[in-house]
Structure formats: structure tokens, C-alpha cells
Amino acid sequence: MILRYKFLSILFMKREKILPALFIVSISLSLSSTLYFIFTLDIHPDEAYYFSWSEFLSSGYIDHPPAIAYIIKLSRIIFDGNLRIRGLNLLLSFATLIFLYYSIKILNREYYGALIIAAFSPIFITGSVISTPDTPLIFFISAYIYFSLKNLIDSVRVSVSIISGIMLGLALLSKYTAFSIYISLLVLYFLFKNRPHLRLHIVIIPLITSFVVYLPNLIYNINNGYQSYIFQLAHATSSPSFEPSKTFLPFLLSQIFIFSPFAMVIFISRLFKRDEDRKEIKHFLVIISVVPFLILIPLSLFKHIEPNWTALSFIPISILIAGELERQKAVFISSIIYQYAIFILISLQVIFSIIPLKPHIDPLSQIRYWKKTSDMIIQNLPQNKKVVTFRYQLSSILYYYSERRITSICLDRRFVKGEIGLMEAKDWVMIDFFPAKTAYEIALNVCHSQIKRIPLVISENLNIIRRVDIIYCE
The missing domain is CATH 3.40.1360 (Dna Topoisomerase Vi A Subunit; Chain: A, domain 2)
Structure with a gap:
């Protein structure tokens, strides 16, 4: 035990050299493994499905808004091979890390731990490799949060409010789960009752701007009997049965796996920590990250919830834990070791199938x-x-x-x-x-x-x- 804490002390004494090096190694590993998977894994049926959309561009489709179709269409113009579907998707994933970096930096917090956890997160690796609506959703949410934070920290500007609204609108055009942010904005409107300038620039202008950007998909649904909304609502509420051990417990474990247990512990502790300074920033990040869970946890008691339905919480949670990780030495080291272990295990399983799981319980069999x-x-x-x-x-x-x-x-x-x-x-x-x-x-x-x-x-x-x-x- 004494040797363990001595090692941690030495590590943190040299953190100015070690943390930047660890950060560079982690990002490099994440990128290189992602590129390897992109070129070696078959195009997944979901990607082939969205590929067919890109041949018939529209303002909406039966089960999703249109952003992924336009992204793949543009990717096909620029790239070839597997990259014609996955190339632009990869760029958006790593651009998400850039917005995450600047969002943390603008708050004057340590960014190493949060970015390493994000870069090795299963939801990030999967989203970087396989082109689905989650990747543009997370990217546009990261951009929306960054511009909103600029307004919360710097003097508010209409131009920044409009840009944040455009990013939110593009998130809505990526996946319908982004509508949970409208619920968050409603809550923030009441929380900012004594801050009219924040009501205007954080809630009203972004909400109006995002709605204008989203209008093409709304018109598509009106013209087609609201088929996308009906499809997704049926998907989210069909076949309910109260079996928490089969639905709630798997959902809970999937979220711990996606976000890492250490990140979730720090995130929960941040929820109850009193922050007198910049409480508007904390309210903004907490509400955006918590609302999807408040919607999905009750649902998970009655039906299966896909792990990626909480994807938009990925960025605000990463920002909230930034700085807290580095202050808790043992937790920081443990979380980094955990992320590396999970990353290595997933990589070896994808490449070599080191654990002989039966296909029906091996989620990786679905990508082969x-x-x-x-x-x-x-x-x-x-x-x-x-x-x-x-x-x-x-x-x-x-x-x-x-x-x-x-x-x-x-x-x-x-x-x-x-x-x-x-x-x-x-x-x-x-x-x-x-x-x-x-x-x-x-x-x-x-x-x-x-x-x-x-x-x-x-x-x-x-x-x-x-x-x-x-x-x-x-």
C-alpha cells in the first residue's frame, strides 16, 4: 500500500511531463486502432442501409432524420473503399474531441483525464468506425455546448447564440433523441428567471434558430403522416413488460460500461457538489446530461433500451468530470488503467476473438x-x-x-x-x-x-x- 501511494506521488510530481505524453499516446492509439477497424471490418448492415439513403437524398426517412445520408453522400464524393462510407464519420468523431478540448479549456480545467476516457470510450470507438446517426449527433452536440459555454463565460453575443442554435438544429437533423435538449432548455428558462440575458442567449435564440434549421424534417413528417415520429415512438414504447432484471439492469450496466464506472462515480458526486462560482454553467451541463437518463431510466423498467440512446450525454458528462479526475490521484490512475484495459480487450476481441463467446451473446459477432x-x-x-x-x-x-x-x-x-x-x-x-x-x-x-x-x-x-x-x- 505504501509503495502504491509512493508511486502515485512520484507520478503526479512529474505530471507536467507524463500527462501530455500519456495524452498523445492515447489519442494516437485511439486513431490508429480506429483506422485499422475501418479498413478491416466489413460494412455493417446499418451503414449499408444509410448508404442506400445517400442515393435517394430526402429531408427525412422512415426512422431517422436525414443528416447521416448527407454525410455519407459527401464522404462518397471525397473518399473511396470503406472510407466512402466511414471517412467523414471518422473526421467528425475526432473533431468532437477538439470541441471537447476547447470546452474544457474555456473552463480552465485539466483536460487530460476526460479526453483520454472519451477517446477510449466504447461509444466513441464504435462511433468512429461505424457510420450511424450517433456520430453527427455527438459532434453537433459538442459544437452546440462549446458555443453555449462561450456565451455563459464571455460577454453574450447574438452571433454566438445563433451559431449554437444552428448546431442544435443540425443535432436534431441527426437523431430525434436530441429533442431532449428542448426539455433541458425549458428547465433552464425557469432556472435563469433572474438572468434575462441568459434566457435570451442560452434558451430563446438557440431554440428559435434550431427550430428553423430543423424545419425541413418537420415538413417531411407533416407531408408523410408523421411516419418517423410514429415509428420511433413505437420503437421506444412497444412490448412493455415489468422485468427489471432483463431490462433495467442491462441498461444500467451498459451505461457504466460506456461511460466507465470511475467517470460515472465522479459525475454523480459532481451532481451533489455545491458550486457557488459559475453555477449557471453547472446547471447547463448537468441538466443536458441528466434529462436523457430521467426519460430512459423509467422506460428501462419495462422494455429494452439501446445503450446508445444516452449518446448526447457523452459530451456534457465528459466536461463535468474534467478537472475532478486529476484532483483524485487514485481515481485518476484507476480510470486510466480501466480505459486502457477495456480498449485492449475490445481490440483483441475484434481482431482475434480471444474470448470464445457464443454469437448470440457476443455483440461483436454482429459486426463480422x-x-x-x-x-x-x-x-x-x-x-x-x-x-x-x-x-x-x-x-x-x-x-x-x-x-x-x-x-x-x-x-x-x-x-x-x-x-x-x-x-x-x-x-x-x-x-x-x-x-x-x-x-x-x-x-x-x-x-x-x-x-x-x-x-x-x-x-x-x-x-x-x-x-x-x-x-x-x-
Whole structure:
């Protein structure tokens, strides 16, 4: 124990040299590993899905706002190979760290610990590699927070308020979870009741500006029966059942894993710490970071919550813990060791599968072998038949990996019975993950001849990764 604290003391005595070096090494490792994953991992079905959006640009889509489609479209113009989908996404991820750095620096806090934790966070690494709406969401939130902090610290300026509103509007165009910030702004409006200039520049101007920026997607939803809102609301509230051990506990553990247990402990302690100086800044950061949890924790008692639904809290939490980490020597060292350990473990698992997990409990199995899956399906497709799938993942990888030669109809399995009448049995081939229950039911209804089934097994080292069934009428 004495040696341990002596080591910590020596480390912090030389912190002026060690911390900058550790910071540079950490960012370099994060970037190099991200680049390796970008070039070696197959394009994920979600990315292929958004790739198809980029070919048909719109102001909205069935389940998300349009920002990711425009980002991939621009990335395709600039880059090639896997980077044509992931290139601009990578730049946005590391630009997020720049905004995080300046947000912490403007508060005159130590930034090393917070940035190292952020750079090795699973949500950051995943978002840097796989292009999803979370990456632009986190980037635009980081920019919005930075410009809002400038107004809270410096003399308020209308131009800065407008820029922060534009960034918030672009966050809304990235993912609907950004609407939780409107709830935060409502709370801040009442908290700033004796500070009219803050009400104007932190709440009113950004809110109005962001709404104007967001208008194209609102118009899209109005013209299309509010389909995106309805889809996401159904996704967030469908199939409720009170089983906290199956829903709440996994959600809680996923958040600890994403943000790191040490960061969460410091974050919670900051919530209850009295700050007489700059309390408006603390109110701003705390409310933005807490509101998503206040919405999702009650929901998690009744249904599964995706870990990334709290993504917009990533930046304000990182800013709040900045400085506090460095003041607590043991916690700082422990958190850095933890982040490195998690980073190394994830990297080794992605590259070498060092822990032989079964695919259904290995989340990393979902990012492997999609090209192989698509190639096997394409090789076994019968000629001159139209393709029906019941999962968007299958439709999207077939479209992407066939270089847009194979288009398919993706039917919603919940409402598929209403579509059966549109199908001529002899013309269609159905593809679904095993067990293909829906495809069998349809085949039994529409086939007047023998049903043909081609089972495909995608495996690695004798471990089955996924199964796919091809079903059609002979």
C-alpha cells in the first residue's frame, strides 16, 4: 500500500511531463486502432442501409432524420473503399474531441483525464468506425455546448447564440433523441428567471434558430403522416413488460460500461457538489446530461433500451468530470488503467476473438462477416426471381455488396399478411434469418408447388455466426 501511494506521488510530481505524453499516446492509439477497424471490418448492415439513403437524398426517412445520408453522400464524393462510407464519420468523431478540448479549456480545467476516457470510450470507438446517426449527433452536440459555454463565460453575443442554435438544429437533423435538449432548455428558462440575458442567449435564440434549421424534417413528417415520429415512438414504447432484471439492469450496466464506472462515480458526486462560482454553467451541463437518463431510466423498467440512446450525454458528462479526475490521484490512475484495459480487450476481441463467446451473446459477432453473408446469399439465389426479405439488414447488405444490382422488397413482419396478396408465388424468393418462420408461413399460403429451402451457415472456427434461409416455390 505504501509503495502504491509512493508511486502515485512520484507520478503526479512529474505530471507536467507524463500527462501530455500519456495524452498523445492515447489519442494516437485511439486513431490508429480506429483506422485499422475501418479498413478491416466489413460494412455493417446499418451503414449499408444509410448508404442506400445517400442515393435517394430526402429531408427525412422512415426512422431517422436525414443528416447521416448527407454525410455519407459527401464522404462518397471525397473518399473511396470503406472510407466512402466511414471517412467523414471518422473526421467528425475526432473533431468532437477538439470541441471537447476547447470546452474544457474555456473552463480552465485539466483536460487530460476526460479526453483520454472519451477517446477510449466504447461509444466513441464504435462511433468512429461505424457510420450511424450517433456520430453527427455527438459532434453537433459538442459544437452546440462549446458555443453555449462561450456565451455563459464571455460577454453574450447574438452571433454566438445563433451559431449554437444552428448546431442544435443540425443535432436534431441527426437523431430525434436530441429533442431532449428542448426539455433541458425549458428547465433552464425557469432556472435563469433572474438572468434575462441568459434566457435570451442560452434558451430563446438557440431554440428559435434550431427550430428553423430543423424545419425541413418537420415538413417531411407533416407531408408523410408523421411516419418517423410514429415509428420511433413505437420503437421506444412497444412490448412493455415489468422485468427489471432483463431490462433495467442491462441498461444500467451498459451505461457504466460506456461511460466507465470511475467517470460515472465522479459525475454523480459532481451532481451533489455545491458550486457557488459559475453555477449557471453547472446547471447547463448537468441538466443536458441528466434529462436523457430521467426519460430512459423509467422506460428501462419495462422494455429494452439501446445503450446508445444516452449518446448526447457523452459530451456534457465528459466536461463535468474534467478537472475532478486529476484532483483524485487514485481515481485518476484507476480510470486510466480501466480505459486502457477495456480498449485492449475490445481490440483483441475484434481482431482475434480471444474470448470464445457464443454469437448470440457476443455483440461483436454482429459486426463480422457481412460480406461473406451477402456473397453466400447472392451465389445461391435462384435466377429470374424477385427478392423479398423480412429484415432491413438483409436488404441493405444485398444492395451494397451486389454493387446495387440486387434490390429487394423488405416487408415488415408485423404487417406482412396484408402484403401477401401482392406476391405471385412463382416470381419471388424469400430471405430471412433462421428460423425463417414468417417466410415459411407465406410459402405455405402462396405456393401451389413444392417449397424449396436453401439453408446457409456462416461460421468462424466451427462457431456459427449466423444462419440464413432462402425459401421459394419450385
